[in-house]
Amino acid sequence: xxxxxxxxxxxxxxxxxxxxxxxxAFKRDSSVSDATRAAILQAAETLGYVFDSxxxxxxxxxxxxxxxxxxxxxxxxxxxxxxxxxxxxxARDLQILLGYTDYDMEEEERLIxxxxxxxxxxxxxTGGRHTDRxxxxxxxxxxxxxxxxxxxxxxxxxxxxxxxxxxxxxxVDHFVRRGxxxxxxxxxxxxxxxxxxxxxxxxxxxxxxHGLEAHRLIDAGAPPIxxxxxxxxxxxxxxxxxxxxxxxxxxxxxxFGALTExxxxxxxxxERIEIAGFGDxxxxxxxxxxxxxxxxxxxxxxxxxxxxILSLLDAPQPPRVIEITPELILRGSSA
Amino acid sequence: xxxxxxxxxxxxxxxxxxxxxxxxAFKRDSSVSDATRAAILQAAETLGYVFDSxxxxxxxxxxxxxxxxxxxxxxxxxxxxxxxxxxxxxARDLQILLGYTDYDMEEEERLIxxxxxxxxxxxxxTGGRHTDRxxxxxxxxxxxxxxxxxxxxxxxxxxxxxxxxxxxxxxVDHFVRRGxxxxxxxxxxxxxxxxxxxxxxxxxxxxxxHGLEAHRLIDAGAPPIxxxxxxxxxxxxxxxxxxxxxxxxxxxxxxFGALTExxxxxxxxxERIEIAGFGDxxxxxxxxxxxxxxxxxxxxxxxxxxxxILSLLDAPQPPRVIEITPELILRGSSA
DNA sequence: ACAGTTTGTGTTATCGATAACAGACTCGCA
DNA sequence: TGCGAGTCTGTTATCGATAACACAAACTGT
Numbered sequence: 092x093x094x095x096x097x098x099x100x101x102x103x104x105x106x107x108x109x110x111x112x113x114x115x116a117f118k119r120d121s122s123v124s125d126a127t128r129a130a131i132l133q134a135a136e137t138l139g140y141v142f143d144s145x146x147x148x149x150x151x152x153x154x155x156x157x158x159x160x161x162x163x164x165x166x167x168x169x170x171x172x173x174x175x176x177x178x179x180x181x182a183r184d185l186q187i188l189l190g191y192t193d194y195d196m197e198e199e200e201r202l203i204x205x206x207x208x209x210x211x212x213x214x215x216x217t218g219g220r221h222t223d224r225x226x227x228x229x230x231x232x233x234x235x236x237x238x239x240x241x242x243x244x245x246x247x248x249x250x251x252x253x254x255x256x257x258x259x260x261x262x263v264d265h266f267v268r269r270g271x272x273x274x275x276x277x278x279x280x281x282x283x284x285x286x287x288x289x290x291x292x293x294x295x296x297x298x299x300x301h302g303l304e305a306h307r308l309i310d311a312g313a314p315p316i317x318x319x320x321x322x323x324x325x326x327x328x329x330x331x332x333x334x335x336x337x338x339x340x341x342x343x344x345x346x347f348g349a350l351t352e353x354x355x356x357x358x359x360x361x362e363r364i365e366i367a368g369f370g371d372x373x374x375x376x377x378x379x380x381x382x383x384x385x386x387x388x389x390x391x392x393x394x395x396x397x398x399x400i401l402s403l404l405d406a407p408q409p410p411r412v413i414e415i416t417p418e419l420i421l422r423g424s425s426a
Numbered sequence: 427x428x429x430x431x432x433x434x435x436x437x438x439x440x441x442x443x444x445x446x447x448x449x450x451a452f453k454r455d456s457s458v459s460d461a462t463r464a465a466i467l468q469a470a471e472t473l474g475y476v477f478d479s480x481x482x483x484x485x486x487x488x489x490x491x492x493x494x495x496x497x498x499x500x501x502x503x504x505x506x507x508x509x510x511x512x513x514x515x516x517a518r519d520l521q522i523l524l525g526y527t528d529y530d531m532e533e534e535e536r537l538i539x540x541x542x543x544x545x546x547x548x549x550x551x552t553g554g555r556h557t558d559r560x561x562x563x564x565x566x567x568x569x570x571x572x573x574x575x576x577x578x579x580x581x582x583x584x585x586x587x588x589x590x591x592x593x594x595x596x597x598v599d600h601f602v603r604r605g606x607x608x609x610x611x612x613x614x615x616x617x618x619x620x621x622x623x624x625x626x627x628x629x630x631x632x633x634x635x636h637g638l639e640a641h642r643l644i645d646a647g648a649p650p651i652x653x654x655x656x657x658x659x660x661x662x663x664x665x666x667x668x669x670x671x672x673x674x675x676x677x678x679x680x681x682f683g684a685l686t687e688x689x690x691x692x693x694x695x696x697e698r699i700e701i702a703g704f705g706d707x708x709x710x711x712x713x714x715x716x717x718x719x720x721x722x723x724x725x726x727x728x729x730x731x732x733x734x735i736l737s738l739l740d741a742p743q744p745p746r747v748i749e750i751t752p753e754l755i756l757r758g759s760s761a
Numbered sequence: 762a763c764a765g766t767t768t769g770t771g772t773t774a775t776c777g778a779t780a781a782c783a784g785a786c787t788c789g790c791a
Numbered sequence: 792t793g794c795g796a797g798t799c800t801g802t803t804a805t806c807g808a809t810a811a812c813a814c815a816a817a818c819t820g821t
Contacts (some may be wrong), residue, residue: 096806098806100808103754108770108771110773111809112770112808113808114808114809115769122769122770123769123770124768124770139566141542141543141563141758142543142808143543143545143806143808144544144545144808145480145484145807146484146776146806146807146808146809147482147807147808147809147810148483148808149481149777149778149808149809150776150807150808150809151805151808152776152810153777154480164499164505164509165502165506165509170500170505171500174526177526186523186525186540186544188521189522189524191509191512205521206812207476208476208478208479209480209521210480221821227790232476233431234753292469317708317710318711318712319522319711319712322712330806347709347712348712351713354714355714369440373652374682376653377683377686378686378688378713379690382580386747433776433777433778434778434779435778437775441800444800445777445778445779445801446778446800446801446802449778449779450779450799452778453779457799457800458799458800459798459799462800477778478776478777478778479778480776480777480778481777481778481779481806482778482779483778483779484776484777484778484779484782484805484806484808485778485780486778486779486806503786571766687810719819758796
């Protein structure tokens with residue numbers, strides 16, 4: 092026999108107080124005497140009462156949600172950002188409503204629509220490119236919007252990110268400074284992964300600025316580019332441009348795949364070809380040789396975003412752009 | 427000038443119908459004529475109306491949430507499970523409320539409490555060990571509970587999982603069958619990672635059943651055990667038990683770290699020592715040599731759980747145990 | 762001792778959608 | 792033509808907590 096679950100009114104009756112007092116007892120810093128609070132919590136425990144945020148949300152017009160969309164849940168970089176976010180937001184008891192877009196703007200649009208219906212306190216999206224409708228929805232939502240992992244030309248609201256193109260430029264500069272000129276890039280030009288595309292564009296522009304040709308471009312397939320695809324791409328690269336001196340990959344994952352392909356073919360790295368990645372994933376620090384890479388501080392993107400949101404919830408502020416400076420990390424794969 | 431956002435009543439007035447009709451127009455298969463639905467959606471679009479699930483949830487007593495806790499968001503295996511889950515649940519427009527416990531049962535308890543307040547339709551947890559209070563909360567929640575990634579002795583409700591101990595036993599058997607007897611295990615015995623502990627226990631029991639000593643146990647630190655910790659552990663192993671013939675690691679990540687340590691020390695794998703992991707992560711399939719491992723079909727755990735939940739929402743059923751059979755994958759690291 | 766504040770609690774109305782019920786209308790078939 | 796079944800729309804009450812206001816009791820300081 093399952094009887095209806097108890098409500099606040101039931102707890103109130105059991106504790107001999109009004110529902111309002113029960114409500115206050117369940118809040119953080121409300122004015123209830125310690126004695127009554129204890130009695131109320133005791134009564135709630137006995138009855139097996141579970142606070143109903145559904146009702147609370149409606150009446151108080153607060154959901155205590157922060158909506159977050161990332162391209163992929165299965166990606167250590169974005170996972171770090173989410174971790175930074177959720178740790179920063181926990182202090183204020185804000186819960187994360189997480190969704191992944193699969194690198195698909197239509198899917199992002201769907202997600203944003205779903206999320207806005209839940210009336211989040213703020214919304215965080217990855218990247219600066221969205222469908223028109225998604226953009227409109229975000230603009231019209233009367234909540235803080237933060238775009239991350241990018242520096243959009245025309246931000247919707249706030250931004251916590253970095254220039255993917257400039258980050259790759261730093262790596263190109265490094266190789267050119269050391270006298271290497273025959274450089275290649277492994278990564279897709281798919282519309283889907285706009286950050287990957289930005290990195291590729293950054294590579295091409297940097298090469299041109301150095302007066303070098305940027306024709307050694309290997310498209311490794313649809314994002315997210317896996318280790319296996321990185322390996323395949325390296326196979327293509329070695330076949331098509333055998334005199335390549337160094338290759339920059341769209342991520343450490345593809346870079347690691349590329350490295351293993353060299354190992355399988357007994358192509359010595361870095362002696363015969365140098366390799367660099369992007370993202371400073373664990374695998375790149377541990378593999379032999381370790382991968383040169385770029386660390387965009389994904390955790391920090393999350394924690395700075397959390398800080399920003401907390402301050403925005405206290406007091407609205409004009410749109411801000413918080414720029415993160417990625418760090419070049421040089422290791423054995425390019426030494 | 428920010429005026430109050432429009433409600434269903436506003437849309438109803440604009441479209442010249444009753445709020446109830448607007449409500450129906452926003453539902454899936456409700457009886458509204460195509461003409462009026464179009465008019466209503468048009469009016470909603472014009473007004474910039476966004477459906478408010480907060481109110482809907484309260485009145486209909488449905489949240490369309492499924493709560494899910496995983497130990498770590500930054501883990502490809504659990505990410506796959508979540509992906510399988512969310513794809514299966516999308517059909518019914520169920521949203522996932524995701525939280526990670528950081529391999530901490532206290533944190534899990536906090537999460538479960540937070541989640542139950544949101545009145546999810548079902549709740550999925552990873553593993554079969556919980557704090558007493560967490561267990562009580564789950565038992566009392568009048569919703570389907572699914573424990574995953576394990577086969578608990580005393581399940582709370584439903585189960586979709588496998589025996590971690592038995593899976594490792596399969597790997598031990600494989601080595602012993604091939605005549606190897608000096609086997610080691612890398613992984614923690616921390617209370618925190620109960621699945622890791624189960625694998626370790628499975629190793630010990632299997633060794634004993636073969637009449638072999640199981641003293642080559644290297645504790646690699648607190649979970650989740652990283653690649654770097656796997657490498658350190660391999661260093662210890664080679665120092666303390668130099669005659670070890672094969673080592674089973676608690677995960678592919680630590681196994682890969684161990685492999686790289688062998689590469690740094692020029693210890694040939696598999697000639698001098700064989701290595702096996704757990705989880706069939708990408709890295710293990712791509713690295714050189716590729717890692718022998720155990721695939722517990724994490725994606726399938728998610729999709730089967732989703733199926734189960736969908737059927738439970740249609741009609742309550744007695745607790746079920748759905749057992750997944752992990753697959754032994756043999757690759758170059760143990761050939 | 763008394764006005765002024767702080768503290769603890771209660772009363773009433775309300776957040777915005779929808780379940781439950783009811784009624785009007787259309788259609789098919791005898 | 793009439794009747795039952797099906798389709799579409801409206802009315803009323805309600806989900807469960809809490810904002811806003813009110814007020815008594817317990818303090819504070821001069």
